[in-house]
């Protein structure tokens with residue numbers, strides 16, 4: 001029996017990952033996400049009754065936001081997931097439903113249905129789902145993230161999910177799986193792009209923050225809730241920054257969840273120490289207090305698309321002694337990107353000029369081109385599929401992979417099916 005792979009989303013785009021592996025008329029689904037541009041677009045429909053299971057690589061919504069569509073059905077299969085990812089997925093889907101304000105075909109009553117079908121799997125486990133043999137190891141991307149290996153019908157498939165190959169304060173780089181892989185499905189967010197070395201970025205960010213703090217200013221760090229906010233807190237502890245660090249918005253609950261899962265991080269005592277020093281903001285009074293003394297405020301949203309950071313932003317950018325330091329990916333047409341490029345913040349009140357210091361430190365939780373190539377070389381698959389990237393960069397990367405590694409490289413479209 002042949003093994004077929006259908007790409008239901010995430011091919012030729014960053015967002016809504018969903019991959020169906022089909023063998024002998026039963027199938028396994030890897031992730032089921034949505035993309036968030038001007039509209040919310042879910043992965044393409046899947047035949048639920050054929051599914052023996054869904055494996056969740058990690059909690060980000062581009063990999064999970066479509067779960068409610070499947071788990072609203074009584075035919076929904078078990079969800080194979082670790083406990084960190086399940087808790088974070090509950091948090092992120094709940095928030096997604098809340099900010100979508102009744103524009104979705106489901107509401108939060110679907111969450112218990114997802115949890116009922118969850119089968120908790122520990123990292124490094126090996127298990128069977130029907131005819132599919134599965135192994136999972138850590139992907140180094142966010143706490144709980146997996147690289148997934150599947151063997152079925154004599155074929156061996158590796159799915160990276162989202163990976164980071166470099167160690168951070170929070171996580172170790174992605175682990176490798178020692179198997180002869182026929183087909184590797186690899187993310188390529190940073191195809192053909194290399195990061196500035198992490199240590200240099202961290203040093204610069206700490207020094208620039210200290211300059212602002214020593215001059216009596218506030219540093220606002222708009223940050224993703226899951227992973228990045230905790231990483232930044234650890235960074236200040238590791239570098240002995242002796243100023244108050246505040247945390248606001250959803251980063252607070254994400255921190256609690258990660259603290260509840262010591263197995264999901266690299267250095268639990270560092271995380272615990274860092275988060276115990278962090279002052280958690282509860283309400284207006286705390287927010288005012290945070291701005292009344294030299295301090296660092298870590299708060300989502302990372303791209304300033306809503307979130308608690310929007311409370312601080314107008315107040316921070318008014319004063320030259322303050323700073324806004326972005327620490328993550330800034331997508332086109334987001335308030336964060338606009339602010340960085342034009343030094344203007346577009347608020348409800350109109351355009352506000354940025355008088356404070358402003359900069360971007362591209363600390364990434366994805367592998368860059370060098371990291372991706374090293375990881376692919378270590379796995380050494382028969383064939384490579386690139387997904388989760390910008391189309392023109394993936395095309396460029398496929399040529400490099402074919403020349404340098406002598407690998408067959410496939411760039412599927414959404415809806416396309418390939419035979420392993």
Ligand SMILES: [Zn+2]
Nearest residue numbers: 058060141162
């Ligand atoms: Zn991700």
Ligand SMILES: [Zn+2]
Nearest residue numbers: 060062063162
């Ligand atoms: Zn992703």
